[in-house]
Amino acid sequence: MSKNPWAQNPWFESVAVAQRRAKKRLPSSVYGALVAGSERGQSTADNEAAFMELGFAPHVAGHQPERSMATTVMGQPISLPVIMSPTGVQAVHPDGEVAVARAAASRGTVIGLSNFASRSVEEVVAANPQTFFQMYWTGERDVMIQRMERAHAAGALGLIATLDWSFSMGRDWGSPEIPEKVDFKTAVKFAPQVIRKPRWLASFARDLPDLTSPNLAAPGQAKGPTFFGAYYEWMTTPPPTWDDVQWMTEQWQQMSGRPFMLKGVCRVDDARRAVDLGVDAISVSNHGGNNLDGTPAPIRTLPAVADAVGDQIEVLLDGGIRRGSDVVKAVAMGARAVMIGRAYLWGLAANGEAGVGNVLDILRSGIDSSLLGMGLSSIDQLNRDLLVIPDGFERHLGAAVTSAVPDDVAATATA
Numbered sequence: 001m002s003k004n005p006w007a008q009n010p011w012f013e014s015v016a017v018a019q020r021r022a023k024k025r026l027p028s029s030v031y032g033a034l035v036a037g038s039e040r041g042q043s044t045a046d047n048e049a050a051f052m053e054l055g056f057a058p059h060v061a062g063h064q065p066e067r068s069m070a071t072t073v074m075g076q077p078i079s080l081p082v083i084m085s086p087t088g089v090q091a092v093h094p095d096g097e098v099a100v101a102r103a104a105a106s107r108g109t110v111i112g113l114s115n116f117a118s119r120s121v122e123e124v125v126a127a128n129p130q131t132f133f134q135m136y137w138t139g140e141r142d143v144m145i146q147r148m149e150r151a152h153a154a155g156a157l158g159l160i161a162t163l164d165w166s167f168s169m170g171r172d173w174g175s176p177e178i179p180e181k182v183d184f185k186t187a188v189k190f191a192p193q194v195i196r197k198p199r200w201l202a203s204f205a206r207d208l209p210d211l212t213s214p215n216l217a218a219p220g221q222a223k224g225p226t227f228f229g230a231y232y233e234w235m236t237t238p239p240p241t242w243d244d245v246q247w248m249t250e251q252w253q254q255m256s257g258r259p260f261m262l263k264g265v266c267r268v269d270d271a272r273r274a275v276d277l278g279v280d281a282i283s284v285s286n287h288g289g290n291n292l293d294g295t296p297a298p299i300r301t302l303p304a305v306a307d308a309v310g311d312q313i314e315v316l317l318d319g320g321i322r323r324g325s326d327v328v329k330a331v332a333m334g335a336r337a338v339m340i341g342r343a344y345l346w347g348l349a350a351n352g353e354a355g356v357g358n359v360l361d362i363l364r365s366g367i368d369s370s371l372l373g374m375g376l377s378s379i380d381q382l383n384r385d386l387l388v389i390p391d392g393f394e395r396h397l398g399a400a401v402t403s404a405v406p407d408d409v410a411a412t413a414t415a
């Protein structure tokens, strides 16, 4: 038998296995960029650990011969309650977001495309017409409108606005070094890490990653800014007020007639405010723990938020999803569907498009097994009574605030 670890069956049986393969395959700085997290990693750890605190009470008989898990998110039919959360996947795989888009399309679901993505919105929509485009609050308003118009013209079917990114730099496990661009000097500097990852290197043989953000290119410009250029623009843009969020929501909805999601909500008062502003959906999220460390896992904050907004808007969750049973727990706690980040990035790193499809298949079969074990025939039957929820599990952030935003906060926010 060959000793080459990559000669093994490319199919993997769990997301954890995909992550181990990604670690072996990627240069340490690329792997570290996907691990991400911030400060002591409390939020990243809680995102996964919180799912372990929730349990099921399965039936021994009376199971249903067929189970259904199809639903819709922002008007898009999806074959399982999972969509791809936007991530900047620079340098993981030469096909990048196009591979993710193809895999999502082949499994009947949506891709959320980051504005920091390595592939253009036009290429991604061509690979998967069910694309939502994601934007940060960065650049002047006219530039934001240009970017929205481009995404709309390309065929993006929804906009995701991500505001919860404060970019805390220090990590107790060390931050990866990200090069500005890939040139000879960088190649020499990173050679010791890269040389030990021949398969990753070989995959880029014809096309080294150029580490730019094509979706941030000005009209008529062939190339977008580098990651650091994009980061500089974001750093120098004053953070958005609630009025700005309303402006963005209305711009998109009026220009496109298509739905708008606010990603990163964890407080009940913010969720109510989002409803008042007219958003169509929110994702309860702490940015995969990459934002303000100490923010609880979204699965803890979801129930209060879902109860507060009822069916006025769609409520999704992202953060810590690694298996189908996590998806089922999130839906039972009040999410319409979930968005996944690292899970598909590990799949992409482990085996490209097939690896992302592999992750979606793992989640689908895990959702199916959980429904089977609980004697259910559909995800529509899921509710909290079907879970074992320990006392004190949930966090009701901002639930005591009766008006959407307290006056003093509103005053500061719009000052």
Ligand SMILES: Cc1cc2nc3c(=O)[nH]c(=O)nc-3n(C[C@H](O)[C@H](O)[C@H](O)COP(=O)(O)O)c2cc1C
Residues within 6 Å of the ligand: 033, 034, 035, 036, 047, 085, 086, 087, 088, 089, 114, 115, 116, 134, 162, 263, 285, 286, 287, 288, 289, 290, 318, 319, 320, 321, 339, 340, 341, 342, 343
């Ligand atoms: C490497 C990495 C890059 C990310 N880039 C973005 C981004 O560009 N835009 C965005 O809205 N969220 C971004 N996120 C956050 C994800 O969309 C999502 O909220 C998070 O990954 C969910 O947690 P999970 O990784 O545990 O699934 C990123 C996350 C990671 C890990």
